[in-house]
Amino acid sequence: MKKFINQADDFIPEMLAGIYLAHPDALRCVNDDPHCLARVGATPGKVAIVTGGGSGHLPLFLGYVGEGMLDGCAVGDVFQSPSPEQILAVTQAVDTGAGVLYLYGNYNGDIFNFDMAAEMAEMESDIRTRTVVAADDSAGAAPSGEGNASARRGVAGIFFVYKCAGAAAANGGCLDTVARVAQKAGDRVRTLGVALSPCIVPRIGKPGFQIGDDEMEIGMGIHGESGIRRGPTLPARQIADEMMSWLLADSPCQSGDEVAVLINGLGATPLEELYLMYRHVHHTLSQSGIRVFRVWVGEFATAMEMAGMSISLMPVDEELKALLAREANTPMFRQFSA
Amino acid sequence: MKKFINQADDFIPEMLAGIYLAHPDALRCVNDDPHCLARVGATPGKVAIVTGGGSGHLPLFLGYVGEGMLDGCAVGDVFQSPSPEQILAVTQAVDTGAGVLYLYGNYNGDIFNFDMAAEMAEMESDIRTRTVVAADDSAGAAPSGEGNASARRGVAGIFFVYKCAGAAAANGGCLDTVARVAQKAGDRVRTLGVALSPCIVPRIGKPGFQIGDDEMEIGMGIHGESGIRRGPTLPARQIADEMMSWLLADSPCQSGDEVAVLINGLGATPLEELYLMYRHVHHTLSQSGIRVFRVWVGEFATAMEMAGMSISLMPVDEELKALLAREANTPMFRQFSA
Numbered sequence: 001m002k003k004f005i006n007q008a009d010d011f012i013p014e015m016l017a018g019i020y021l022a023h024p025d026a027l028r029c030v031n032d033d034p035h036c037l038a039r040v041g042a043t044p045g046k047v048a049i050v051t052g053g054g055s056g057h058l059p060l061f062l063g064y065v066g067e068g069m070l071d072g073c074a075v076g077d078v079f080q081s082p083s084p085e086q087i088l089a090v091t092q093a094v095d096t097g098a099g100v101l102y103l104y105g106n107y108n109g110d111i112f113n114f115d116m117a118a119e120m121a122e123m124e125s126d127i128r129t130r131t132v133v134a135a136d137d138s139a140g141a142a143p144s145g146e147g148n149a150s151a152r153r154g155v156a157g158i159f160f161v162y163k164c165a166g167a168a169a170a171n172g173g174c175l176d177t178v179a180r181v182a183q184k185a186g187d188r189v190r191t192l193g194v195a196l197s198p199c200i201v202p203r204i205g206k207p208g209f210q211i212g213d214d215e216m217e218i219g220m221g222i223h224g225e226s227g228i229r230r231g232p233t234l235p236a237r238q239i240a241d242e243m244m245s246w247l248l249a250d251s252p253c254q255s256g257d258e259v260a261v262l263i264n265g266l267g268a269t270p271l272e273e274l275y276l277m278y279r280h281v282h283h284t285l286s287q288s289g290i291r292v293f294r295v296w297v298g299e300f301a302t303a304m305e306m307a308g309m310s311i312s313l314m315p316v317d318e319e320l321k322a323l324l325a326r327e328a329n330t331p332m333f334r335q336f337s338a
Numbered sequence: 339m340k341k342f343i344n345q346a347d348d349f350i351p352e353m354l355a356g357i358y359l360a361h362p363d364a365l366r367c368v369n370d371d372p373h374c375l376a377r378v379g380a381t382p383g384k385v386a387i388v389t390g391g392g393s394g395h396l397p398l399f400l401g402y403v404g405e406g407m408l409d410g411c412a413v414g415d416v417f418q419s420p421s422p423e424q425i426l427a428v429t430q431a432v433d434t435g436a437g438v439l440y441l442y443g444n445y446n447g448d449i450f451n452f453d454m455a456a457e458m459a460e461m462e463s464d465i466r467t468r469t470v471v472a473a474d475d476s477a478g479a480a481p482s483g484e485g486n487a488s489a490r491r492g493v494a495g496i497f498f499v500y501k502c503a504g505a506a507a508a509n510g511g512c513l514d515t516v517a518r519v520a521q522k523a524g525d526r527v528r529t530l531g532v533a534l535s536p537c538i539v540p541r542i543g544k545p546g547f548q549i550g551d552d553e554m555e556i557g558m559g560i561h562g563e564s565g566i567r568r569g570p571t572l573p574a575r576q577i578a579d580e581m582m583s584w585l586l587a588d589s590p591c592q593s594g595d596e597v598a599v600l601i602n603g604l605g606a607t608p609l610e611e612l613y614l615m616y617r618h619v620h621h622t623l624s625q626s627g628i629r630v631f632r633v634w635v636g637e638f639a640t641a642m643e644m645a646g647m648s649i650s651l652m653p654v655d656e657e658l659k660a661l662l663a664r665e666a667n668t669p670m671f672r673q674f675s676a
Binding site: 002003004005006011012014015016017018019021022055056058059063196197213216233235236237239267268269270271272273274275276277278279282295297298299302304305307309329332334335336 | 340341342343344349350352353354355356357359360393394396397401534535551554571573574575577605606607608609610611612613614615616617620633635636637640642643645647667670672673674
């Protein structure tokens with residue numbers, strides 16, 4: 001296990017300690033529990049957005065807590081949900097009275113724990129919450145999946161949902177508006193990934209799955225969940241073509257649309273290869289009569305040291321374009337207004 | 339070779355095509371040669387900064403061309419220098435009459451080609467250039483190295499040199515000022531890396547070196563150059579301690595100083611592990627009576643899919659602090675003013 005790590009049990013606490021030391025002006029810990037992370041400074045009357053989920057996906061989730069994005073994050077252990085109590089503590093810390101949007105990915109553990117936290121927040125603290133679950137993985141809509149939204153995992157496309165909802169909240173939107181925008185973005189965004197290598201959960205100490213030296217798996221999830229098709233690695237052009245064919249079949253976008261594109265590295269894949277893949281994606285979109293509003297290329301939702309990448313597409317209208325273009329400033333994501 | 343790639347010969351041209359498609363408002367190609375990259379829009383009278391070097395290190399080098407940083411970059415093939423003619427073309431494209439600073443890493447091929455370009459720029463176009471070479475790798479000062487600046491490779495610490503020189507130029511500094519600031523930052527910054535795995539140059543198709551499943555190498559260069567010591571992998575704490583001990587012995591910083599810190603991932607190492615390492619670095623600095631002015635954590639200078647990381651330290655004074663804190667906005671690095 002070639003990792004910079006001490007004891008496996010200390011991996012996340014020590015990582016969090018490093019994050020608080022690195023960003024003391026931006027992030028704070030709630031109730032002395034480092035897994036309960038909140039933004040430094042609150043804007044009175046602003047709707048707060050709380051996310052959470054398992055660790056191992058940086059900059060997802062906690063890296064997006066900051067100006068123009070999110071207000072708090074409940075941090076689980078590697079690939080594990082945070083507890084309802086941790087979600088509640090974050091909720092109480094960031095609520096300004098305008099209500100809280102819970103925005104996270106479609107995993108049963110997270111849904112269960114966030115729902116429980118929502119009940120406790122209302123009962124204990126009279127905090128109104130709304131929930132939007134990101135379920136963007138097109139692999140869930142493939143014939144091998146269950147073909148409906150509930151089967152879709154939440155993957156990298158949640159970045160667009162955070163960006164739009166975060167901008168709406170920063171612009172002063174009320175809870176209904178922020179939830180509506182998040183749902184709108186979530187309904188539109190679709191993602192498909194491809195994995196070339198596994199990753200190792202520190203406590204387990206060995207790869208979560210095996211994949212041959214000459215194999216890839218299209219549609220694999222960010223925890224190593226089974227994808228659509230495993231086969232020999234192909235030239236980049238053919239991988240991109242196959243992914244775009246799945247994605248465009250599942251995405252609501254069509255000829256004449258404008259889309260936001262996210263080219264996301266899963267961990268070990270170099271930025272060089274992501275840009276090379278974007279070239280193919282751009283050409284495929286052009287050939288389909290779809291214009292690129294803007295593309296984000298880099299690591300936005302990872303699976304530790306997994307080699308692979310994902311493509312997300314979200315058709316945009318004027319409202320979403322303005323929200324995507326708004327400035328954001330978080331410890332792990334910064335963007336000037338366009 | 340698990341890469342998203344088509345033909346090895348097309349890797350860099352296709353990567354560059356993706357970069358120009360992704361950032362049309364920020365980057366332009368000079369003389370129809372995609373290897374000659376310049377910023378869109380010039381500020382009349384601003385000193386221009388040109389860099390260059392081999393590919394395979396994104397965001398280094400070209401990713402820092404933009405507002406508050408660099409003006410142009412001559413892009414070589416993977417781990418290969420760009421040609422003098424390419425450097426000259428970039429120089430001619432970005433000069434506004436105020437002169438051009440050549441700022442790049444300490445590699446013989448780059449030095450030879452930039453020196454030749456400087457002569458051509460003066461003779462052919464009457465463009466005044468100055469040169470500052472970043473040579474921050476503390477591995478070059480170790481007993482196994484030659485122990486002098488000429489033996490130091492330029493590695494991730496060049497990011498601080500870019501940041502300071504770029505801010506000085508953006509603030510309206512003349513060529514002498516920008517060169518002085520670059521030299522000052524370059525004289526102060528020191529870096530030490532550790533590699534856990536090799537990377538594969540696409541045209542070669544196999545790893546540039548072998549390293550055992552339980553081995554690491556401290557001081558390895560970003561092209562796989564030999565380091566200070568190879569041995570069994572150790573707990574993160576011990577790796578950090580050993581690296582900091584080399585770095586602090588070689589760095590000009592001492593108790594009472596304030597330092598800028600860069601925790602850089604070499605490619606495949608997750609952000610989680612970089613933050614975990616920063617925790618150790620922070621504590622070691624505290625114990626040495628050194629305060630952290632600010633830390634940057636992420637991928638700033640990579641070696642494609644190499645697993646590993648580097649630590650850079652630069653003692654700062656008020657001038658360097660103000661330059662580091664200035665806003666910057668490039669395709670692959672963004673920072674709001676502090």
